[in-house]
Amino acid sequence: xxxxxxxxxxxxxxxxxxxxxxxxxxxxxxNNVWAIMGPSGCGKTTFIRCVNRMHELAxxxxxxxxxxxxxxxxxEMNPVMLRRKVGMVFQRPNPxxxxxxxxxxxxxxxxxGIKLSKMEKDNIVETSLKQAALWREVRSTxxxxxxxxxxxxxxxxxxxxxxAMSPEILLLDEATSALDxxxxxxxxxxxxxxxSEYTILMVxxxxxxxxxxxxxxxxxxLGELIEANNTKTIFTNPKHEKxxxxxxxxxx
Amino acid sequence: xxxxxETQLNNKKNIARASLSEKQVGRRNKKNLFFKSVIIxxxxxxxLPLLLILFYIFKQGISAINWNFLTHLPSPxxxxxxxxxxxxxxxxxxxxxxxxxxIPVGIVAGIYLSExxxxxxxxxxxxxxxxxxxxxxxxVGIIIYEWVxxxxxxxxxxxxxxALALMMLPSIIKSTEETLKLLPxxxxxxxxxxxxxxxKTILKVIVPTGISGISAGVILSIARVxxxxxxxxxxxxxxxxxxxxxxxxxxxxxxxxxxxxxSPYDDWHQLAWGASMLxxxxxxxxxxxxxxxxxxxxxxx
Numbered sequence: 001x002x003x004x005x006x007x008x009x010x011x012x013x014x015x016x017x018x019x020x021x022x023x024x025x026x027x028x029x030x031n032n033v034w035a036i037m038g039p040s041g042c043g044k045t046t047f048i049r050c051v052n053r054m055h056e057l058a059x060x061x062x063x064x065x066x067x068x069x070x071x072x073x074x075x076e077m078n079p080v081m082l083r084r085k086v087g088m089v090f091q092r093p094n095p096x097x098x099x100x101x102x103x104x105x106x107x108x109x110x111x112x113g114i115k116l117s118k119m120e121k122d123n124i125v126e127t128s129l130k131q132a133a134l135w136r137e138v139r140s141t142x143x144x145x146x147x148x149x150x151x152x153x154x155x156x157x158x159x160x161x162x163x164a165m166s167p168e169i170l171l172l173d174e175a176t177s178a179l180d181x182x183x184x185x186x187x188x189x190x191x192x193x194x195x196s197e198y199t200i201l202m203v204x205x206x207x208x209x210x211x212x213x214x215x216x217x218x219x220x221x222l223g224e225l226i227e228a229n230n231t232k233t234i235f236t237n238p239k240h241e242k243x244x245x246x247x248x249x250x251x252x
Numbered sequence: 253x254x255x256x257x258e259t260q261l262n263n264k265k266n267i268a269r270a271s272l273s274e275k276q277v278g279r280r281n282k283k284n285l286f287f288k289s290v291i292i293x294x295x296x297x298x299x300l301p302l303l304l305i306l307f308y309i310f311k312q313g314i315s316a317i318n319w320n321f322l323t324h325l326p327s328p329x330x331x332x333x334x335x336x337x338x339x340x341x342x343x344x345x346x347x348x349x350x351x352x353x354x355i356p357v358g359i360v361a362g363i364y365l366s367e368x369x370x371x372x373x374x375x376x377x378x379x380x381x382x383x384x385x386x387x388x389x390x391x392v393g394i395i396i397y398e399w400v401x402x403x404x405x406x407x408x409x410x411x412x413x414x415a416l417a418l419m420m421l422p423s424i425i426k427s428t429e430e431t432l433k434l435l436p437x438x439x440x441x442x443x444x445x446x447x448x449x450x451x452k453t454i455l456k457v458i459v460p461t462g463i464s465g466i467s468a469g470v471i472l473s474i475a476r477v478x479x480x481x482x483x484x485x486x487x488x489x490x491x492x493x494x495x496x497x498x499x500x501x502x503x504x505x506x507x508x509x510x511x512x513x514x515s516p517y518d519d520w521h522q523l524a525w526g527a528s529m530l531x532x533x534x535x536x537x538x539x540x541x542x543x544x545x546x547x548x549x550x551x552x553x
Contacts, residue, residue, distance in 0.1 A: 080449050081447065082447070083444065083445055083446065090438055094436070094438040094439060096439070096443070096457060096461075097439075097461055108446040111443060111448040112446070158442070162445075
């Protein structure tokens with residue numbers, strides 16, 4: 001068995017007195033798509049925000065325990081270096097409004113002051129946009145600002161921006177919840193394709209989506225990881241009572 | 253649940269209809285009309301003085317303004333003609349230097365205030381900015397006289413710039429803070445999540461996105477102090493000759509207006525009117541530029 005790309009051992013996180021994540025143990029392997037499910041306030045978002053240490057930006061946020069990326073302790077890494085290895089796409093599309101589409105895709109390089117030749121840039125922009133299934137739609141407007149794009153296109157632009165950094169892990173924080181069904185299905189299709197090259201952790205409220213896209217599912221409830229298994233197993237034969245109730249729609 | 257009977261419903265309808273007779277509706281409409289006219293009248297009354305002032309100053313000043321007025325030095329008493337070139341250059345120099353002092357400090361402080369929400373330093377800084385805004389300009393003049401003019405051993409344009417910079421600071425800080433506070437948090441997160449360090453996120457993402465509001469605020473703050481006279485009386489003092497050395501006393505438009513308008517000579521009064529008109533034109537132009545900047549550079553999300 002290959003070693004896990006992300007491994008949480010007795011991981012805890014809290015906002016001040018508020019204990020959000022309790023003793024999380026989870027192993028994520030390469031090229032898997034994990035769906036993180038659970039009712040509101042169960043700590044799903046907090047968990048993935050810990051993976052790129054965006055969690056600690058909130059006042060009073062603390063984290064304990066071990067969370068390792070490729071065997072390296074995340075909380076001992078430089079957050080700036082870590083975030084270059086862990087891409088994140090947010091709930092609402094947030095492209096940089098001052099930049100052209102082209103610059104948005106390589107924003108990670110521009111803003112970090114990494115010098116690239118014109119050819120390298122073109123190459124990264126084209127492949128990232130192709131990976132994000134946006135290339136054909138924006139090919140002729142690359143140098144325009146992204147404000148005119150639709151919400152779904154903007155979100156795919158954000159995915160391209162994250163992919164341009166070639167991250168080890170891609171975090172999707174309810175990335176489709178603000179989008180219409182067509183854009184959502186495009187992004188789901190995208191996740192399918194990206195699986196061969198990336199490891200993806202996606203928070204979702206949408207159970208059908210979890211069932212459609214993910215290989216593995218983790219079910220969080222009140223800050224605890226109740227069950228983590230193959231998506232098929234979770235949806236057809238959940239071990240835990242709470243999981244079953246959630247999946248059958250008894251609460252949440 | 254109790255059912256509402258047919259008769260009860262009909263009763264309710266009748267009451268509702270009877271309570272609003274034709275007459276009452278007519279009266280309401282009249283009240284409405286009255287209220288509307290009061291509001292429009294109030295609006296007119298408040299814009300009228302501005303229009304009258306503009307009209308009067310243009311009427312008085314337009315005859316003074318010609319090429320000589322803009323390019324010549326003031327003429328001695330008794331001679332006709334002459335201009336205000338030294339004051340025009342002086343005003344621009346003093347404002348430029350004060351902008352150079354105030355803009356960096358103001359923008360940095362504004363960024364700080366927009367970034368910290370609950371900190372002691374932030375609280376006191378906000379308080380200080382509010383109080384500073386309320387300090388009478390003549391007091392600023394005296395303070396700068398004590399702090400800069402006396403130690404430097406004489407009046408200078410630089411001390412005038414310091415005084416004006418002090419007066420520009422609050423509005424630059426406020427407008428920067430307010431502009432940046434309106435930017436969505438998700439913008440900062442987007443940048444941080446790409447592994448961009450905090451300072452680069454501020455400098456390369458946050459500030460450029462808010463640049464329209466910040467620059468509009470800066471331009472308006474310049475427009476606000478361009479006509480300040482009191483602080484300059486104690487600092488830049490005035491100078492009948494052309495100078496571009498900021499360590500010398502320097503003339504400026506408000507100073508020349510003050511000196512000429514209080515003189516007993518009609519020629520000089522004419523120059524004062526001309527200078528007033530020039531000043532107002534500059535303020536108008538700055539205001540228009542700030543509006544254009546705000547619209548043109550506005551970032552669309």
